[in-house]
Amino acid sequence: MVLVLRYLSGACGRVRGGLSGGFAAACRPAPGRPWPLCQGGRRASTRSFDVVIIGGGIVGLASARALILRHPALSIGVLEKEKDLAVHQTGHNSGVIHSGIYYKPESLKAKLCVQGAALIYEYCNQKGISYKQCGKLIVAVEQEEIPRLQALYERGLQNGVQGLRLIQQEDIKKKEPYCRGLMAIDCPYTGIVDYRQVALSFAQDFQEAGGIVMTSFEVKDIEMAKESPSGSKD
Numbered sequence: 001m002v003l004v005l006r007y008l009s010g011a012c013g014r015v016r017g018g019l020s021g022g023f024a025a026a027c028r029p030a031p032g033r034p035w036p037l038c039q040g041g042r043r044a045s046t047r048s049f050d051v052v053i054i055g056g057g058i059v060g061l062a063s064a065r066a067l068i069l070r071h072p073a074l075s076i077g078v079l080e081k082e083k084d085l086a087v088h089q090t091g092h093n094s095g096v097i098h099s100g101i102y103y104k105p106e107s108l109k110a111k112l113c114v115q116g117a118a119l120i121y122e123y124c125n126q127k128g129i130s131y132k133q134c135g136k137l138i139v140a141v142e143q144e145e146i147p148r149l150q151a152l153y154e155r156g157l158q159n160g161v162q163g164l165r166l167i168q169q170e171d172i173k174k175k176e177p178y179c180r181g182l183m184a185i186d187c188p189y190t191g192i193v194d195y196r197q198v199a200l201s202f203a204q205d206f207q208e209a210g211g212i213v214m215t216s217f218e219v220k221d222i223e224m225a226k227e228s229p230s231g232s233k234d
């Protein structure tokens, strides 16, 4: 889950949450300053950010990283309710770097998936994160599945997926001796990676660029503050 609270534009918000306890009255910001975040507890401390991202999974961490690299002057915080990052869906998926073959041509998903696969390979190479570009076979086992397979192949070509080939029975066997099929799409660009490791590396980049990660911080409430009066510079 990612929510970005912007304090710089007309409207602003504040986040309530923390280890325990609530949002202390002392959290009211000084005039002209962003709303602070408070960590609860007896000795409540306060902290202000320009932007807060809720959720330290791969989406939150990738967003935080991208934002701070583009806007280094912003103070940005990531709030994560667990004591460790990326322990939910990000740490429990199949680890596939999808090639982008399935999505409707010209759709945002198709464009982002194809671009994202290239970027993740590049990022892993830069950071020395292990991955395996093992490829994938999408197999038609019945005659009636062949037209659908061919349509999927055409879709992949339209999406710009690299290296796609339609292969026949003998080539399927050569590639995967235990796989039987009449025809297959050989999709060599598909790979596997440990996405938790990628997410933790995003967190490291984010922190090295000055971002703050607060774990064991569950956001329990979000409030919108009043809009700034028109003409305000806030």
Ligand SMILES: Cc1cc2nc3c(=O)[nH]c(=O)nc-3n(C[C@H](O)[C@H](O)[C@H](O)COP(=O)(O)OP(=O)(O)OC[C@H]3O[C@@H](n4cnc5c(N)ncnc54)[C@H](O)[C@@H]3O)c2cc1C
Pocket: 001, 054, 055, 056, 057, 058, 059, 060, 079, 080, 081, 082, 085, 086, 087, 088, 089, 090, 091, 092, 093, 094, 095, 096, 097, 098, 217, 218, 219, 220
């Ligand atoms: C079975 C399965 C297999 C998949 N396989 C693949 C695959 O092979 N390849 C692929 O690219 N994608 C795959 N996906 C999709 C991928 O895992 C998700 O798109 C991705 O992990 C989502 O990341 P996220 O950061 O949005 O969510 P999460 O990783 O779940 O992160 C959300 C974070 O928000 C935190 N949070 C929630 N509420 C609060 C709160 N109130 N306060 C503070 N923190 C909070 C949570 O603790 C959590 O850490 C798969 C998904 C599933 C379900």
